[in-house]
Amino acid sequence: xxxxxxxxxxxxxxxxxxxxxxxxxxxxxxxxxxxxxxxxxxxxxxxxxxxxxxxxxxxxxxxxxxxxxxxxxxxxxxxxxxxxxxxxxxxxxxxxxxxxxxxxxxxxxxxxxxxxxxxxxxxxxxxxxxxxxxxxxxxxxxxxxxxxxxxxxxxxxxxxxxxxxxxxxxxxxxxxxxxxxxxxxxxxxxxxxxxxxxxxxxxxxxxxxxxxxxxxxxxxxxxxxxxxxxxxxxxxxxxxxxxxxxxxxxxxxxxxxxxxxxxxxxxxxxxxxxxxxxxxxxxxxxxxxxxxxxxxxxxxxxxxxxxxxxxxxxxxxxxxxxxxxxxxxxxxxxxxxxxxxxxxxxxxxxxxxxxxxxxxxxxxxxxxxxxxxxxxxxxxxxxxxxxxxxxxxxxxxxxxxxxxxxxxxxxxxxxxxxxxxxxxxxxxxxxxxx
DNA sequence: CATATCACG
DNA sequence: ACGTACGTGATATGG
Numbered sequence: 001x002x003x004x005x006x007x008x009x010x011x012x013x014x015x016x017x018x019x020x021x022x023x024x025x026x027x028x029x030x031x032x033x034x035x036x037x038x039x040x041x042x043x044x045x046x047x048x049x050x051x052x053x054x055x056x057x058x059x060x061x062x063x064x065x066x067x068x069x070x071x072x073x074x075x076x077x078x079x080x081x082x083x084x085x086x087x088x089x090x091x092x093x094x095x096x097x098x099x100x101x102x103x104x105x106x107x108x109x110x111x112x113x114x115x116x117x118x119x120x121x122x123x124x125x126x127x128x129x130x131x132x133x134x135x136x137x138x139x140x141x142x143x144x145x146x147x148x149x150x151x152x153x154x155x156x157x158x159x160x161x162x163x164x165x166x167x168x169x170x171x172x173x174x175x176x177x178x179x180x181x182x183x184x185x186x187x188x189x190x191x192x193x194x195x196x197x198x199x200x201x202x203x204x205x206x207x208x209x210x211x212x213x214x215x216x217x218x219x220x221x222x223x224x225x226x227x228x229x230x231x232x233x234x235x236x237x238x239x240x241x242x243x244x245x246x247x248x249x250x251x252x253x254x255x256x257x258x259x260x261x262x263x264x265x266x267x268x269x270x271x272x273x274x275x276x277x278x279x280x281x282x283x284x285x286x287x288x289x290x291x292x293x294x295x296x297x298x299x300x301x302x303x304x305x306x307x308x309x310x311x312x313x314x315x316x317x318x319x320x321x322x323x324x325x326x327x328x329x330x331x332x333x334x335x336x337x338x339x340x341x342x343x344x345x346x347x348x349x350x351x352x353x354x355x356x357x358x359x360x361x362x363x364x365x366x367x368x369x370x371x372x373x374x375x376x377x378x379x380x381x382x383x384x385x386x387x388x389x390x391x392x393x394x395x396x397x398x399x400x401x402x403x404x405x406x407x408x409x410x411x412x413x414x415x416x417x418x419x420x421x422x423x424x425x426x427x428x429x430x431x432x433x434x
Numbered sequence: 435c436a437t438a439t440c441a442c443g
Numbered sequence: 444a445c446g447t448a449c450g451t452g453a454t455a456t457g458g
Contacts, residue, residue, distance in 0.1 A: 070455055072438055093438070095457090100439060125440060129453060156450060158443085165452045168442035176441085200443090254448035264448090343447060351449040355443090387443040387450090 010308025018307065018360070019151065021367045025382065026149040026159075028370070033144030034166070034383045034391075035184040037429075038135045044178060048127045055120045062113040069120050075099045078113075085110050102263075126170055130179050137164055149385065156352050157309045157359040159385055167386045171434070183430035185393035186381075190426050192399075193433040194406045195389035196362070197421040198223065200253055203306070203357045206416040208289035212282065217418035224249055230282040231275050248279055252286065253354055255347035290350040295328035297349035298336060305356035306414065307364075313345055358388060361420070365413035366390065372405055391430065399426060 004011050060066045065082065067074045076097035079085045089106040090097045101121065107114045137145045147166040149159050161167040169183070170176030185191040196202075201223060205213040212230075216223045228237045228245030237245070247265050248256075262272035280287050293303045301324055302310040315321040320342055323331055337343045366385060373380055379395035380402045390410070394402045403424055410422045427433040 068456080071457080073456075095437065098438080121439080125454080128455075129441065133453085150451095154450065158450065160451055162452060165442085168440090168452065170441060172442085195443095251448060254450095256449095257447040259446070260448060337447090340446070344449095347447070348449065355450060358443095389443085 014307045014309055018363050018367065022363050023151065025366050025370045026151060029382050030146050030149060032381050032383060033142060033146040035144050035186060036134055036138050037182045037184055038138055041131050041135050041182045045127060045131045048123055048131060052120060052123055055116050059113055059116045062116060070124065072099050075117065083111055126175060126179060130170060134164060155311055157305060157356040158387060166384055177431050180431035181429045189393045190396050190399060191430055191433045192392045192394050192426050193389060194410060194422050194424045197423050199358050199388050200354050201249060202416060202418050202420065203354050204253060204286060205418050207353060208285045210283050210285040214418050231278050248275060253351060255350055291333060293350045293353055294333055294346040295331050297346060298323040298331055299326050299328040303349050303352050305353050305360050307360040309356050309360060311352040311356065313349060361414045362388065365410045368413060369406060369409045372409060378402055
């Protein structure tokens with residue numbers, strides 16, 4: 001406590017008003033657990049076993065040799081030595097040639113074996129990490145799995161989840177969504193999923209004061225389409241172009257460079273540079289805000305979230321550490337970003353207030369929501385938090401009431417200069433609820 | 435136990 | 444000249 005007091009009252013408040021009240025909420029979520037359909041997962045596992053065996057056979061036929069598909073080392077040797085595929089599409093790792101999915105996608109049209117490997121990779125990952133693992137962790141008496149929500153692990157203030165990690169349950173592919181069907185509410189209850197819509201971009205709009213973005217959120221506009229319109233300088237935007245806007249909106253939060261932007265959208269590097277500089281021109285306050293965070297990390301040694309949560313940085317005393325105590329606006333950022341490790345730390349500094357403020361807000365919402373559920377004696381249990389999403393199980397007779405309470409509590413957890421919007425879904429399992 | 439890979443926000 | 448997307452946790456391989 002003494003140490004915290006020295007750091008100011010915001011951190012005392014954060015501790016006493018948010019983190020400490022959150023602890024029993026997390027404890028109850030862990031203890032409640034979430035119900036899992038073991039039989040369903042077992043049948044998925046059998047189906048996967050057959051599919052994987054069939055892919056393996058075809059792979060060995062196409063490659064002309066049998067090998068361990070789960071060994072990146074062996075796969076690299078097959079692809080780049082035996083089959084002599086284009087090594088320029090891969091890169092060196094400490095142990096050989098990279099065979100990660102971005103490499104495989106570049107090689108996909110060069111040899112029939114590659115598509116098989118991609119399919120196998122995805123399905124075997126899902127089987128070993130989720131389909132075969134979750135049933136073993138189900139408590140026999142309750143039919144539920146109980147994760148650990150770690151409150152003091154991350155650098156940004158987010159929670160993490162482990163044993164098992166229930167914050168990375170698959171959703172992005174067709175087969176993934178079938179895994180979500182295994183997550184059930186209490187018998188005869190409903191599963192409810194409520195997530196903040198674009199909370200990090202809204203926080204960025206708030207913290208930066210960028211009027212164009214704020215106005216868009218206030219009007220309920222499609223901000224990815226807006227960004228696409230600003231970058232392409234035209235009114236009508238295709239779905240493809242909107243995707244471009246979305247990539248750059250998210251990329252900026254992480255400090256994405258032109259190369260990565262080009263690679264993940266398919267535009268050329270010079271087009272990517274053009275887009276990034278137009279973005280800077282159209283949303284100048286976003287960039288000055290992000291740069292200010294980098295300057296603060298250097299001059300004060302930390303950056304802060306909405307609730308005063310701090311992420312500290314420790315730069316080499318013989319290098320960037322010398323900038324400690326200097327006027328943030330006198331720091332030459334281009335110079336500071338010179339080193340690879342330092343540049344990464346500075347991107348992390350720019351990102352931390354955004355990611356961390358999002359964590360602040362959902363934590364406040366969780367404490368308030370749990371309090372309201374208890375006060376009103378509502379038959380509903382908080383089960384999971386997935387960074388911008390809360391999952392509950394609810395007695396269907398009280399759905400209308402609980403839905404309204406969840407939305408109101410999450411949206412009012414913190415007042416920003418832009419609205420917080422919550423999307424909600426209800427179903428008989430986690431897939432249906434999304 | 436290090437490494438590569440990949441699941442999520 | 445070049446690079447650079449933030450934050451997590453789990454799995455299989457191979458030494």
